[in-house]
Amino acid sequence: MGYDKVEIPPEGKSVTVLDEDADEFDVPETPIIPILYGDGIGTDVGPAAQSVLEAAAHATGRDVAWLRIYAGESAREKYDENLPADTVDAIREFRIGIKGPLTTPVGAGYRSLNVALRKRLDTYANVRPTYHLDGVPSPVSHPKKMDMVTFRENTEDVYAGIEWDHTDDDVERVREFIEDEMGYDDIIHDGPVGIGIKPITEFGTKRLVRKAIDYALERGRDTVTLVHKGNIMKFTEGQFRDWGYEVAEQEYGDEVITEDTLWEERDGDQPDNSVVVNDRIADNMLQQVLTRTENYDVLATMNLNGDYISDACGAQIGGLGIAPGANFGDALCLAEPVHGSAPKYAGQDKVNPTAMILSGVLLFEYMGWDDAASLARDAVEATIASKRVTYDLHRQIEGGEKLATSEFAAAVVENIETLS
Ligand code: NAP
Numbered sequence: 001m002g003y004d005k006v007e008i009p010p011e012g013k014s015v016t017v018l019d020e021d022a023d024e025f026d027v028p029e030t031p032i033i034p035i036l037y038g039d040g041i042g043t044d045v046g047p048a049a050q051s052v053l054e055a056a057a058h059a060t061g062r063d064v065a066w067l068r069i070y071a072g073e074s075a076r077e078k079y080d081e082n083l084p085a086d087t088v089d090a091i092r093e094f095r096i097g098i099k100g101p102l103t104t105p106v107g108a109g110y111r112s113l114n115v116a117l118r119k120r121l122d123t124y125a126n127v128r129p130t131y132h133l134d135g136v137p138s139p140v141s142h143p144k145k146m147d148m149v150t151f152r153e154n155t156e157d158v159y160a161g162i163e164w165d166h167t168d169d170d171v172e173r174v175r176e177f178i179e180d181e182m183g184y185d186d187i188i189h190d191g192p193v194g195i196g197i198k199p200i201t202e203f204g205t206k207r208l209v210r211k212a213i214d215y216a217l218e219r220g221r222d223t224v225t226l227v228h229k230g231n232i233m234k235f236t237e238g239q240f241r242d243w244g245y246e247v248a249e250q251e252y253g254d255e256v257i258t259e260d261t262l263w264e265e266r267d268g269d270q271p272d273n274s275v276v277v278n279d280r281i282a283d284n285m286l287q288q289v290l291t292r293t294e295n296y297d298v299l300a301t302m303n304l305n306g307d308y309i310s311d312a313c314g315a316q317i318g319g320l321g322i323a324p325g326a327n328f329g330d331a332l333c334l335a336e337p338v339h340g341s342a343p344k345y346a347g348q349d350k351v352n353p354t355a356m357i358l359s360g361v362l363l364f365e366y367m368g369w370d371d372a373a374s375l376a377r378d379a380v381e382a383t384i385a386s387k388r389v390t391y392d393l394h395r396q397i398e399g400g401e402k403l404a405t406s407e408f409a410a411a412v413v414e415n416i417e418t419l420s
Contacts, residue, residue: 003086003089003090004086005069005070005075005078005079005084005085005086005087006034006067006068006069006070006086006087006090007067007068007069027367027368027369029061029062029063030062030063030064030065031064031065031094031096031367032065032066032067032094033064033065033066033067033094033096033097033098033363034066034067034068034069034087034090034091034094034096034097034098035050035066035067035068035069035097035098035099036068036069036070036071036087036097036098036099036100037068037074037100038071038072038074038099038100038101038102038341039072039073039074039100039101039102039103039341039343039346040101040103040340040341040342040343040345040346041100041101041339041341041342041343041345041346041351042099042100042101042102042341043074043100043346043347044345044346044347044348044349044350044351044353044405044406045100045337045351045352045353045355045356045405046100046356047406047409048353048356048357048405048406048408048409049098049353049356049357049359049360049409050066051409051410051413052353052357052360052376052379052380052409052412052413052416053357053360053364053372053376055376055412055413055416055417056364056372056373056375056376056379056416057364057369057372059372059375059416059417059420060369060371060372060375060420062369062372067090067094069086069087069090069091069097070084070087071083071084071087071099071102071113071117072102072103072113073103075087082113083113083116083117087117088117088120088121091121091332091334092121092332095331095332095333096332096333096334096363096366096367097333097334097335097363098334098335098336098356098359098360098363099117099334099335099336100336100337100341100356101336101337101339101340101341101342102114102117102341103340103341103343111161112159112161115159115161117334118154118155118327119155121327121329121332121334122155122329122330122332123154123327123328123329123332123333123334124153124154124155124204124207124208124211124328124329125151125152125153125154125207125208125211125212125327125328125329126150126151126152126153126154126306126325126326126327126328127149127150127151127152127215127325127326127327127328127362128149128150128152128306128310128313128314128323128324128325128338129148129149129150129324129325129362130146130147130148130149130150130310130313130314130316130317130323131146131147131317132144132146132147132316132317132318133317133318133322133377133380133381133384133385134381134384134385135381135384135385135386135387135397136317136318136322136384136393137318137393137396137397138316138317138318139315139316140290140293140316142293143316143317145293145294146289146293146313146316146317147297148289148293148296148297148298148299148313149215149221149297149298149299150298150299150301150306150309150310150313151208151209151211151212151215151298151299151300151301151306152301152302152303152305152306152307152310153204153205153208153301153302153303153306154303154327155204155303156199156200156201156204156302156303157198157199157200157236157302157303157304158196158197158198158303158304159303159304160197160198160199162196162197162199163194163195163196163197164194164195164196165194166192166193166194167192171193171194171195174195175188175193175195178195198233198236199236200236200237200239200240200302202239202243205239205240205243205244206243206244206246206247208300209224209226209243209244209247209248209300210247210251211328212224212298212299212300213247213248213252213256213275213277213300215298216275216297216298217252217255217256217273217275220273221275221297221298222270222275222276222297223275223276223277223278223295223296223297223298224248224275224276224277224278224297224298224299224300225277225278225279225280225285225296225297225298225299225300226240226241226244226245226277226278226279226280226300226301227279227280227281227282227285227299227300227301227305227306227309228240228241228279228281228282228301228302228305229281229282229283229305230279230281231281236302237282237302237305240301240302241279244277244279244300245258245277245279248277252275254271254274255273255274255275256274256275256276256277257270257271257274257275257276257277258276258277258278259276259277259278259279262276282301282305282308282309285299285305285309286308286309286312289309289312289313289316290312290316293316310323310325310338311323311338314338318354318393319392320337320338320339320340320355321339321351321352321354321355321390321392321393322352322354322355322358323337323338323339323355323358324337324338324355324356324357324358324359324361324362325337325338325359325362326359326362326363326366328366333362333363333366335359335360335362335363335366336359337355337356337358337359338355339355349404349405349406350390350391350404350405351390351391351392351405352389352390352391352392352393352405352408353390353405353408353409354380354384354390354408357376357380357409357412358376358377358380360376361373361376361377364376375416375419375420376412376416378415378419379412379413379415379416379419380412380415382415382418382419383408383411383412383415387399387400387401388400388401388403388408388411389401389402389403389408390402390403390404390405390408
């Protein structure tokens with residue numbers, strides 16, 4: 001393997017997932033899975049998820065060799081750098097991985113390591129399924145109606161990192177360019193200014209929308225909704241919508257139809273095994289996920305909208321302790337929970353590891369380990385349904401038993417043994 005800055009799995013387990021040039025996965029019985037605990041509560045939820053995923057793998061006749069990789073605080077402590085090249089290379093080589101949260105300082109300090117990792121791995125689709133597990137308290141009356149998957153573009157938009165601080169000399173050059181050369185001379189107020197750029201490309205949009213439509217077709221989902229604020233940001237978000245429709249109309253034949261075609265030509269009669277593509281303006285979408293929840297399946301959107309909308313969806317199914325996610329590139333999957341590093345709870349063995357476990361479930365599904373994935377998910381659901389839960393759910397469940405992170409993981413492992 002030739003890595004210095006990772007923790008190699010024990011002898012006898014070093015089986016690579018696939019050869020570097022292969023397009024398809026050929027998953028061995030004992031694959032190496034790179035795991036990055038991350039910052040803050042990452043060191044609580046990481047080991048907890050590992051024990052559950054390992055138990056589900058064992059119960060279905062398999063094994064996992066974990067390769068510990070480092071970024072953020074753990075990498076600074078061990079190697080005096082934020083993101084060792086070995087971390088990126090290991091995920092790239094093994095084509096799979098699971099990571100916990102990484103802290104991003106607000107305002108000053110280093111740029112987001114999450115964004116850097118996504119860019120360097122080109123994991124362009126951040127996929128966040130939101131579905132309700134039995135027994136999870138919810139602020140809405142019918143949480144089972146929430147069953148959406150958000151495909152969030154992961155590499156561009158205002159997250160691209162093209163921005164200038166108000167103290168930076170370059171910001172004045174950018175201002176002059178915008179005002180003098182581009183003619184926008186009455187828009188930016190005088191005085192200090194921070195400026196950021198929002199690139200939305202045809203390439204970035206189309207590959208994201210394609211991934212969302214492919215997913216919907218494979219999983220028998222009815223709709224893909226393009227979410228945008230194109231009424232205001234016409235040339236970025238509006239163009240995202242137009243390029244999204246181009247993919248739908250030009251690349252899929254009869255399998256994919258637009259909402260206009262559905263109503264104008266078919267009187268609302270959707271053909272079997274087809275996907276309808278429609279679009280909604282982002283602010284409306286934030287209320288639609290609450291008021292017309294059952295009408296939506298798969299959402300495809302840009303980086304910032306996707307971040308907001310998936311958290312709003314996540315709130316309906318139990319909050320950040322529950323919501324899983326994964327970053328996909330071409331033949332690459334890096335699973336990660338939606339939540340952050342919640343520094344105030346770090347190291348307390350307190351928070352909910354469900355989001356990290358269910359992110360591992362997504363990874364198992366990607367590897368074709370559907371039976372192990374279902375087993376882990378069912379065991380989490382059975383544990384929560386028996387009211388044995390961590391603090392976040394305990395405060396909302398009458399008569400529940402409050403468990404530590406590690407105790408909750410142990411209870412899920414027990415349920416894996418019972419269910420298998
Ligand atoms: P956060 O870490 O997600 O925490 C916000 C709140 O969500 C927590 O105070 C807690 O709420 C709840 N929560 C989060 N994870 C939970 C869990 N596993 N179990 C139970 N409750 C959980 O968000 P933040 O405070 O905005 O961000 C902290 C840092 O994380 C920032 O540096 C941010 O940049 C980073 N971040 C990283 C990622 C990533 O690595 N992918 C994602 C988001 C944020 P209560 O206190 O109400 O119980």
